[in-house]
Amino acid sequence: MKRNILFIVFILCALAGLQAQGYKVGDSATDFKLKNVDNKYVSLSDFSNAKGFIIVFTCNHCPYAKSYEERLVALDKKYKTKGYPVIAINPNDPVAVPADGFEEMQKRAQEAGFTFPYLLDEGQKIYPLYGATRTPHVYVLQKTAKGNIVKYIGAIDDNYEDSSAVKTHYVANVVEALLSGQKVPVDFTKAIGCSIKVK
Amino acid sequence: MNKCITFYLRVLIYCIFLIPISAQAQQVVHHDDISIPVYNYTQLEPMLHPAESNDTTYIFNFWATYCVPCIKELPHFEQIGKDFADQKVKVILISMDFKSKIATQVVPFIKKHQLKSSVILLSDPDANSWINKINPQWSGSLPATLIVKGNKREFNEKTFTYNELELLTTKFLTP
Numbered sequence: 001m002k003r004n005i006l007f008i009v010f011i012l013c014a015l016a017g018l019q020a021q022g023y024k025v026g027d028s029a030t031d032f033k034l035k036n037v038d039n040k041y042v043s044l045s046d047f048s049n050a051k052g053f054i055i056v057f058t059c060n061h062c063p064y065a066k067s068y069e070e071r072l073v074a075l076d077k078k079y080k081t082k083g084y085p086v087i088a089i090n091p092n093d094p095v096a097v098p099a100d101g102f103e104e105m106q107k108r109a110q111e112a113g114f115t116f117p118y119l120l121d122e123g124q125k126i127y128p129l130y131g132a133t134r135t136p137h138v139y140v141l142q143k144t145a146k147g148n149i150v151k152y153i154g155a156i157d158d159n160y161e162d163s164s165a166v167k168t169h170y171v172a173n174v175v176e177a178l179l180s181g182q183k184v185p186v187d188f189t190k191a192i193g194c195s196i197k198v199k
Numbered sequence: 200m201n202k203c204i205t206f207y208l209r210v211l212i213y214c215i216f217l218i219p220i221s222a223q224a225q226q227v228v229h230h231d232d233i234s235i236p237v238y239n240y241t242q243l244e245p246m247l248h249p250a251e252s253n254d255t256t257y258i259f260n261f262w263a264t265y266c267v268p269c270i271k272e273l274p275h276f277e278q279i280g281k282d283f284a285d286q287k288v289k290v291i292l293i294s295m296d297f298k299s300k301i302a303t304q305v306v307p308f309i310k311k312h313q314l315k316s317s318v319i320l321l322s323d324p325d326a327n328s329w330i331n332k333i334n335p336q337w338s339g340s341l342p343a344t345l346i347v348k349g350n351k352r353e354f355n356e357k358t359f360t361y362n363e364l365e366l367l368t369t370k371f372l373t374p
Contacts, residue, residue, distance in 0.1 A: 061265070062265070063300075133340045160326070161322075190338065191330075193339055193341070194341060195340040195341060196340075
């Protein structure tokens with residue numbers, strides 16, 4: 001009996017460990033219902049015409065995130081009409097980083113001219129499920145009969161500092177491949193970013 | 200003949216002990232009496248891999264001036280530098296700030312906090328090409344710390360307390 005309990009505890013711990021790691025390419029990603037800067041709630045299921053999503057965990061204060069704002073707007077403008085809208089989620093705790101509070105998000109979205117939803121991960125429940133560790137951190141999802149499948153995890157492109165010096169546009173390449181039914185060329189990359197802030 | 204051997208021996212010793220610490224920087228940015236060597240990953244790499252015979256413990260801390268958890272742990276790295284000053288321990292703070300921010304962010308930060316440890320800047324925006332080379336466990340989030348002595352290395356993606364850092368440093372110093 002004792003052994004059984006130990007075994008169950010072990011399995012539960014192992015499962016918890018797996019969950020903490022977040023998604024891998026090929027996993028089905030969860031939907032969510034999070035508050036947008038316009039005070040309306042947004043879910044992936046709202047986008048009936050979408051073929052997939054460019055989910056980006058990002059925030060106001062991080063220089064790497066800031067450096068990518070214009071590039072996110074460009075990606076959204078280019079791919080929203082083709083079925084891959086950008087959905088930005090701020091995973092930081094507003095108490096830990098006041099600059100990433102909801103009102104500040106509203107200001108930033110306006111100033112930076114965001115054309116996409118900018119959602120607050122209230123209670124920080126969504127980013128751990130995805131396994132995001134930094135801002136910015138991108139997940140490209142493809143809508144299928146089996147759910148929203150993760151097709152890419154990583155960086156937006158290969159130069160955080162200078163958009164004119166980019167050689168490989170990771171996210172754009174992934175979306176182009178998905179749109180044309182090709183194999184995703186690179187499905188996982190790493191990038192330097194700001195850690196996600198918890199209380 | 201003897202002279203010749205001595206010369207080669209000297210060169211060899213120089214290669215083993217000095218080159219890993221004095222890797223060639225891409226450029227050195229001088230501002231306000233402070234010099235910041237700027238490296239790309241290829242130039243930094245030899246520094247992260249000192250010779251096996253090198254008995255200095257190198258503590259490399261990846262940080263940035265805007266990174267709140269980095270700034271929180273920075274005094275501990277400074278303190279380690281002081282507390283282990285009489286031992287073979289070298290703290291190197293590798294700033295991940297943008298190169299364009301050296302004069303406006305990095306140098307003012309060093310002055311304000313009167314940092315004593317060496318500060319260098321890693322400017323290599325294609326991070327996907329080198330993060331795994333530093334450690335495959337690293338997601339790319341800051342802060343991160345690599346401790347190296349000869350072929351002994353340990354990597355941590357976390358914010359250190361002083362006690363944790365002291366314990367780890369001591370572990371590296373014990374043969």
